[in-house]
Amino acid sequence: MIIYIRNMVCIRCIMTVRDELEKINLTNVNVSLGRAEFKENLSYSEISAINSILIKSGLEIIEDKKNKIIRDIKAVIVELIHYSNENLKVKLSAYISEKLNCSYPFVSKLFSEAEGITIEKYYLQQRIEHVKELLVYKKLTLTEISYRLNYSSLSHLSSQFKNTTGLNASHFKDISKKRNPFG
Structure with a gap:
């Protein structure tokens, strides 16, 4: 990548970039003027960490259109699940297409190639993360959360909870209570 x-x-910039990457244990990289070539793909969080350091x-990373679209897809999904008053029964493909003003087949293919999972799978993961938050921090029942x-x-x-986490919700809640006895 x-x-x-x-x-x-x-050359001082090259040395600075190399030194900063080494500080975060990214050593298998070829740095030259204006670019850094990594042997493996980086996650979005790794790229964000690199940009913060640069x-x-x-210095700063020049973001390409594909990465921006992927970041925007994730932001739209997180916003829909965690912060939106929109009805979660909306058709995900139509919602993303409308928000990003792009065709869904295009963004779906782009996302899958870059992230290794489908948009739908990412949406499901985020939705279950929200369920976990509601179980632990809001102390809601599964029935309330389902509604x-x-x-x-x-x-x-x-x-969905069991398939995604490997645990049933009550077991997850019990484990969470044991980890945080004051919560």
Whole structure:
């Protein structure tokens, strides 16, 4: 994977980038003027961490359109699940297409190639993360959560939770209580 870096103008910049990457244990990288080539693909969080470090040195990653679209897809999904008053029964493909003003087949293929999972799978993972938050922090019952998040039934939520986490919801809640006895 290659990332392009703005404001790299000299050998000192190359050394700075190399040193900063080593500090976060990214050593298998070829750094040259304006770019850093990694042997493996980086996750979005790794790219964000690299950019934060580079900004402190007056450098920054030049984001390509594909990465921006992927970041936007994730943001739209997180916003829909965690912060939106929209009905969660909306058709995900139509919702994403409308928000990003892109065709769904295009963004779906792009997302799957970059992330290794489908948009639908990512959506499901985020939805279950929200269920976990509601179980632990809001102390809601599964029935309340099922209603709040517009699941078709309690059994549908329970099934998705078990398939995604490997635990049933009550066992997850018990484990969470043991980890945080004050919560």
